[in-house]
Each structure stands twice: as C-alpha cells, then as structure tokens.
Amino acid sequence: MIAAASDVLWNNGAVCGRKYRVTCIGAAYPGVQPCKAGTSVVVKxxxxCPKGCRGTIDLSKEAFSAIADPNAGGFVMCCRAIME
Structure with a gap:
C-alpha cells in the first residue's frame, strides 16, 4: 500500500521509498469512531503531499479503508518508521 508524505516528513524527498506502520487511534471529528479495532497497515x-495536506501522511484509499471507515473523512493516527 502507498502514501504521500507532508512537509513534516518529506525532508526534500529523503523519505521517498521508506515504509511506515500506520494505526488509527481515534476520531478526528466529534461523534465519529472511524477506527477498525486492532488493525494497522504498512505503507510505502x-x-x-503538497501544501494544504491535512496530515503527516496522506494514505491511499486502499490503505485508509483497511484501518478506518472511508466515510469518516479523517482520523488521528500513529505512524512509526519501519527500519529495513
């Protein structure tokens, strides 16, 4: 699965090709519970993700829907680099 990185991680392209384990840990909006319990994805x-990107990592639709309700619009995530 794939993702785009915002300025927070991008570092002039240094993170391109790196993998991250992403876990949905909570709602971005009140009254919504988007997370699929006990799931995480590894994305490359x-x-x-250009200016205006709304997070640290912008997940592909496939990656997003694997760990959260795609209709939720967003979620709070935890992401950890995978060292290879």
Missing part, C-alpha cells in the same frame, strides 16, 4: 511513501 511514494509521493509528496
């Missing part, structure tokens, strides 16, 4: 950063 393949692109830059």
């Amino acid at each position: 950063v393949v692109d830059y």
Whole structure:
C-alpha cells in the first residue's frame, strides 16, 4: 500500500521509498469512531503531499479503508518508521 508524505516528513524527498506502520487511534471529528479495532497497515511513501495536506501522511484509499471507515473523512493516527 502507498502514501504521500507532508512537509513534516518529506525532508526534500529523503523519505521517498521508506515504509511506515500506520494505526488509527481515534476520531478526528466529534461523534465519529472511524477506527477498525486492532488493525494497522504498512505503507510505502511514494509521493509528496503538497501544501494544504491535512496530515503527516496522506494514505491511499486502499490503505485508509483497511484501518478506518472511508466515510469518516479523517482520523488521528500513529505512524512509526519501519527500519529495513
């Protein structure tokens, strides 16, 4: 699965190709519980998320829907780099 990185991680493209384990840990909006319990995904950063990106990592639709309700619009995540 793939993702784009915002300025927080991008570092002039240094993170391109790196993998991250992403877990949904809570709601971004009141009254919504988007997380699929006990799930996480491993994504590979393949692109830059331009200015206005609403998070640290912008997940592909496939990655997002694997760990959260795609209709939720967003969620709070925990992401950890995977060292290979």
